[in-house]
Amino acid sequence: MGTRSSSARVTTASASATRRAWEISSKGSLKNLELNTVPSVVLNPDECRVRVRAIGLNFADVFTALGLYSAAPKGRFVPGLECSGEIVELPNGYAGDFRVGDKVMCVVRFGAFADEVAVPMTQMRPLPNGWTFEEGAGFLVQGLTSYYGLRALGDVKRGSTVLVHSAAGGCGLMSLGICEAVGAEPIAVIGNAGKEETLKERFPSLRAVIVRDRKRFKQQVKEACDSIGASEGCDIVFDATLGDFFQGGWDNLARGGRYVVYGAADLTPRGDSIGVVGWVKLAWKFLRRKKVDPLMLPGENKGILGFNLIWQFDKQEELARLLAELNALNLPAPKVGATFDFTDLPEAMRLFQTGQTTGKVVVTVE
Incomplete structure (x- = not known):
């Protein structure tokens, strides 16, 4: 040009x-x-x-x-x-x-x-x-977040099985689009059945959708993996929810898999302000959160990574490269x-x- x-x-x-x-x-x-x-x-x-x-x-x-x-x-x-x-x-x-x-x-x-x-x-x-x-x-924010998390950190590629939390949201839909573009197999997690229509309209080839249940989420992920022939579990979990839904994804992460975290919506207070009660609830959830023992990671042969996109803004060359690669996918x-x-x-x-x-x-x- x-x-x-x-x-x-x-x-x-x-x-x-x-x-x-x-x-x-x-x-x-x-x-x-x-x-x-x-x-x-x-x-x-x-x-x-x-x-x-x-x-x-x-x-x-x-x-x-x-x-x-x-x-x-x-x-x-x-x-x-x-x-x-x-x-x-x-x-x-x-x-x-x-x-x-x-x-x-x-x-x-x-x-x-x-x-x-x-x-x-x-x-x-x-x-x-x-x-x-x-x-x-x-x-751009959804695109860069999803692309950086799935590609740079998760190493998504053709044939990867990817558990996508909050799949009907902005980042979730973008992540499903990236999976489709590279030939990965997503498992979409949504909070209520009313959102499934949105997924199927945009991604008619989507084979696995989970309407999450706090009490049986681990089993739900296992059943979804089995239904698409991923009996060893997910290669990538892309999670901005955490809270009660972390363990079910972690336990179904395949050997060599990567759990990528970019948020904690399940721990986020609701309402205009947090207040004293909100801080107490937040502290209680924080103390009860599931933890990963680093000593166990070599034996399990899987990893967990977290990121905040805003810190990438200081790396202008990498940001430009990510934008170029994202643009090359020609996402809708x-x-x-x-x-x-x-x-x-x-x-x-x-x-x-x-x-x-x-x-x-x-x-x-x-």
């Missing part, structure tokens, strides 16, 4: 001295989210300015608001990890392929809960033809399960927190 140059920053009439942004004044409650008019972002030399059209929600956003996310900034800040929109300003001397007016998908280290955001040039991709802004806002647009107006963002967070949604929860910005 050729390059387009810009000898100076290009600012359209839409750029403003101020922007609207949801800020967290103090962590601990969704009620501390405030919609304010704040100064426009100041760009670093490697950043462009994007007018936000849609914002994708993630469990990390809930954890951030509740004060449970260690990577969150101190003090007042604008949360949000991904969005889509239009470029309104490029860096001085930029000589790449993007230009003002291009529609893009972006992943950022906080700041997406706004109608304008600064985005490093390496952390955005063109919005694919035919995709809506809502679909674009639901792709993500399923958008619910949309909310920008002014109703806290309500979108509350719905997302329930775990009753399917697909991606997206906030639109007019």
Whole structure:
């Protein structure tokens, strides 16, 4: 592809001295989210300015608001990890392929809960033809999370048996798509039977679905493995649930298998804030959680890995490589399960927190 140059920053009439942004004044409650008019972002030399059209929600956003996310900034800040929109300003001397007016998908280290955001040039991709802004806002975080967890850590490949928790959610559906693209065999875990239709509509060839039961989850996984001819168990467990559902997956992990953890939804408090009772419940669940003895791992010949995607943002070359590999899979647009107006963002967070949604929860910005 050729390059387009810009000898100076290009600012359209839409750029403003101020922007609207949801800020967290103090962590601990969704009620501390405030919609304010704040100064426009100041760009670093490697950043462009994007007018936000849609914002994708993630469990990390809930954890951030509740004060449970260690990577969150101190003090007042604008949360949000991904969005889509239009470029309104490029860096001085930029000589790449993007230009003002291009529609893009972006992943950022906080700041997406706004109608304008600064985005490093390496952390955005063109919005694919035919995709809506809502679909674009639901792709990069889920895509990178699922691809990094399954490919880089899980070593997924053709023929792998993969247990996918929360399979009807954003990351779950993306993970099923990656499994389909590489020829792996997924076992989809969902919280209620009503979500199975979503799975079958999007993945008609899906052979194994588990409507999870706390009391018999281990047996459910064993039966699902047997039903698809994986009698030795799963090669990969991809889990953002943990809690009562960890042991059933771990006990059904085949020798040489990898248990990949990227969240703990079953331990997450519900409601706007944690409060004293919430902290007590959280502490009780934490103390009761299942543990893995490292001394047993060599004998069992299996491993457990965990990751937080946000720490990969410091590794720009690796992040760019992951984005390129993800793009090469030509995955379909993500399923958008619910949309909310920008002014109703806290309500979108509350719905997302329930775990009753399917697909991606997206906030639109007019």
